[in-house]
Amino acid sequence: MEEAEEILTNLGKQMCHKFEVVDVDLNLLGKVAGENAISTENMPRTRVSTKDGYAVVAHDGAKIKAVIGVSLAGSVYNGVLQPGQCVRISTGGVVPEGASAVVMVEHTICTKSNDEGEELEIQIKDHVSDGTNIREPGSETRKGETIVRTGTKIGSAEFGILNAFGIKNIMVYKRPIVTVISTGNELVNLDCEEVPVGMIRDSNGPQLVALFKEYGIDAIAGGRVSDDFECIKEKLSQSLKQSDVIVTSGGVSMGEKDNLKEVLLSLGMTIHFGRVMMKPGLPCTVASGQIQIDGALPTLKIVLALPGNPASAWVCSQLFAIPLVRTLSGYVKPRHTQMRVRLAEDIKLGDRPEYVRAYLEDLGNKQCPVAHITGNQISSNIGSLVGAEVLLMLPVKLDGKEYMSKDETVKAMVL
Amino acid sequence: MEEAEEILTNLGKQMCHKFEVVDVDLNLLGKVAGENAISTENMPRTRVSTKDGYAVVAHDGAKIKAVIGVSLAGSVYNGVLQPGQCVRISTGGVVPEGASAVVMVEHTICTKSNDEGEELEIQIKDHVSDGTNIREPGSETRKGETIVRTGTKIGSAEFGILNAFGIKNIMVYKRPIVTVISTGNELVNLDCEEVPVGMIRDSNGPQLVALFKEYGIDAIAGGRVSDDFECIKEKLSQSLKQSDVIVTSGGVSMGEKDNLKEVLLSLGMTIHFGRVMMKPGLPCTVASGQIQIDGALPTLKIVLALPGNPASAWVCSQLFAIPLVRTLSGYVKPRHTQMRVRLAEDIKLGDRPEYVRAYLEDLGNKQCPVAHITGNQISSNIGSLVGAEVLLMLPVKLDGKEYMSKDETVKAMVL
Known part of the structure; x- marks a missing residue:
């Protein structure tokens, strides 16, 4: 897991950051400063x-x-x-x-x-x-001082200070273009009224687009594609032209229709890993490659090929896709904030580090919040994501430590 | 402080919740379910x-x-x-x-x-x-089971499950209409190139509009108004017609131009409190009233009249305005998530509970994150908001306990 995170961090660093100068208006919120914003005057200006x-x-x-x-x-x-x-x-x-x-x-x-x-x-x-x-003049901010540093996420506070100094535009990290694609013969469109036996609605696609939107990224809804090798290849080739990062779900297990890895290789990409010791999300795959489009210089593109089970795809996106996209967006801290929480119940540990969806109960000032698991954690259970506020980061079991007990504390990622 | 929070919670409960039926599309994100969404079929549907x-x-x-x-x-x-x-x-x-x-x-x-x-x-x-x-069919979700409960915030996970079941629309809590107004003779417009001596740009207004936007509320930018009693009264009367909640900054201290409380009384509103033992934000004022518009039935409206100092206005908004607006938006947990953090330095305690802006440093799996203060915490220092990730919740000093020491832990609100 740490290795996978490190590989992604390094990939993120290898990709060129792009910058753009934007107006200081509400669309700036959530973007990351790509230059130091300098105060234009003393604050206060007079005594x-x-x-x-x-x-x-x-x-x-x-x-x-x-x-x-x-x-x-x-x-x-x-x-x-x-x-x-x-x-x-x-x-x-x-x-x-x-x-x-x-x-x-x-x-x-x-x-x-x-x-x-x-x-x-x-x-x-x-x-x-x-x-x-x-x-005194300049006692809070001196003229020429940095008021918002490169790498700072522009929230309401930073937006306020830019306005206070009358700063009208600022260079920011350009956000990466992300495309979300679902693979699988069994998928039908969301608006399908009568889903045939053996088919399911493609909820992964909209769910992941929504997840990116929650983090400020307007991902492109790339739709769905069958498991056919050529179809996937065509879809990915097209999407790579317009995207920095592609996130797919499905087609990465060991089954006969799991063609995605072969497609990635056929596109000349390198698969950095195709299996991560984690639960859910074992078949999580990451590939990258220098892709040349229309005779331009090749540029590094990344494909995150996530499992098709909805809980796996969502958890892997939280763990890998969001930090990657945040890195590319210029975030200094691309990962989720972590906190300690107390378990509301005994939890059996497994052979893989497990990311368990939970909601919090706050017991007031003295204690850690208490974490309650959100139902059946099987990776196909999309319901296990509902109401989740944190991902508990459970360690693997050890000899003599096969359970974590009620009231033990564990680290959790704040979602 | 607890009293103030309780008053606001009760006011929030007194205000009528409004509901609306909306499509299940990306605009649904961040809204709160106003009805139970029921599964339309077993999941899985077959074995x-x-x-x-x-x-x-x-x-x-x-x-x-x-x-x-x-x-x-x-x-x-x-x-x-x-x-x-x-x-x-x-x-x-x-x-x-x-x-x-x-x-x-x-x-x-x-x-x-x-x-x-x-x-x-x-x-x-x-x-x-x-x-x-x-x-087995229905082993994850049975037909007729509740998949998203009333009161659940619709994030990407909830959005995904609604899509998985082909649910096309859902009743949600209608968000309150919020207007932000800045008061003060000293304020000039943001686009003012040469700010005259003694004047400052109105950064509070844009900053608070941005803050609401960060929490998913498109607040109305109500602009600025002078300290003149009649001007404020006219502005508030107009704004009350179109708003459920008005948030003002400035005009609530004890100075001769601090007319806001008088205006609120003259509009027939009740002032619930006009001073809170907290730092920053001592003069924070909350009023409510049944306001009749164009012969319609009177409806309860709330005015949060915040201090004019930018740090005070922002912190008070985080503490009071955001939870209020979230309550009205149907949130079951309207307050910020709290966590324990370790202090990176000694902090002097004061006579009032203090909310200190800080950023976090994560020291890995074993310890609480370490909180570093974001510079001079004087309430006029807008720079003290920049980069803040949490508000430390410092208690008041006691005999024999005038400091909190480096490495002590304290509760903090995650911003």
Whole structure:
């Protein structure tokens, strides 16, 4: 399993990253910065008050100060403050020239006001030192500083800071083009009303397209193809022209109709592995090859040929396809976040590392969340995927350790 | 904090859930089932082989069996098997009538074949019992069984099973209509080239719209409004007509321009809280009211009036707005998943529970991930949001416990 992951990681690194400059709009979300975004100005740009109160000359000795103006957020006081004077200021207001601190309104008393109730003089209750309640220019971000690093995924936070600095476009990693194809003579279209005996609807295709969509990739729905060698070869050849990565399901077991590996070899691709010691997903196959299209320079393309059982195809996609596609999309951390969870029941261990679908129950602050298995884990059972929040990462059994017990903790991938 | 969360949870429950019937297509992803989806047929529909091998009559006593046909996935053998006969079968193939087990090809020897190399007789190496390597009809899902429960979020897995059963539409929770509004005289539009002294670009608005989008909600960008009482009132009145939830930023502190609470009261809304003991986000305000529009029956609307500091607005949205909107969208678990993380450094505790932005470093299988703080956590520092993967949930300080130390573990919300 580790070997398989390493092979895929290396393949991902060998593929050329592509970049594109895009506008800073909502379509940017989920993409990865391909350059450092640099602040265009200090943040804050001027000295700004962090409190509602009075801007004062901290060390002028005066306990009583004349209120000579107002500086509110969005409305600046342009004069220069002299000793003995102060300016009423609000949070976010620009601190006037001459002022060295802001006294919170709670620490002052109004000692004189005019007929309209406007304060003319205030008294400061306590000593205040220079810089109090003032954000200095550039204290949060200096002009020229990197605000979003290459390799950072642009979420709402990063989107916000780009907007705060008025940055209008940014270079990002171009996402790979992924095509999903289902193979199998037994497959019929989803909209088939009366499925003949021995046939099933192709749910793998839509399911995997949906999985990629959950991770921000608009995969191409490549449809289905029979088990026939020539048909698969034709389908793959066509799809390789338009795709960086192809994900297929079916046709990789040891049966007589399992032609996919032969097709991959006939296309001049190298099969890196055709079997992974994992459950589900034993026949999971990965191939790559330099594919030349229309006389252009050959480019590296990857085919993930996954088993046809729906649980296998989905779990293998989570384990291999998503990290690969994220790597190609520029993610520094392409893998799922992992956490520890507590088992709600005894689980028998097997000869292969097993990825068990489970949902979580949160028992409050003190403990790990408790993981409950989502029903029959047979790889053909598509129902075992429903409601899954994590994949438990069960180790192989050892002599004397054939079970993991209720309340033991185990690592899990957050889906 | 718990009180605030409880108030919001209750408000969410009071608001009417709305439902709609939608097609099972990629737009369904992220919506929550508003009805149980029921399987329309057994899965598998017929007896199906789980292995490549031979379908046999398990107890016919014959060690040598005549191969009388083939049953492949997608190509059925329609005869009835008699004792002493067998049918070659592939994984997923329909088990013929009369057969009671499938023997794996590895457990057989071909004892006679014709001139074209097709096997005519095989020998079974070991005893096989009834039912071996056969999936019974309905063994995974019985016809009439619930395949996706009300309240389940439709992800790729759920999407797959709906497709597998040919289900074409489903009732889901209608998502609430959310409008995001920024308040403040100091705000200028994002596309402002030369921002005047004392003014800042309105990044909160786009940032919160982006945050909702990350969680699948296409919030309405309501733009910005000055701090003027009447302007805010007009803006909110208009927005309440088209929204279930309004999220504002700014105008909720104690300053003289902080008119938002007064506006909410003047609109006949009830303020449930106007201050939360949390950091950042102390002035976070929640109001609700039965709002009547154009003579229709009054309906409950909620306004989340968040602080104007970007870190506060974003963190409060994560803590309050997202769970609320998820509740209204039908989520059974509206809150963020929580996990335990290990601190990479000492952290000083404060008088309020604090939500500290951090990113994770995974140290492999044995330990909790290690959490590193994302820079200066002052609420005005939008940069403190960049790269955050979790919100550390720091408790308040106690006598004798003013710090959390490096390597202590703390709960964190996964963003």
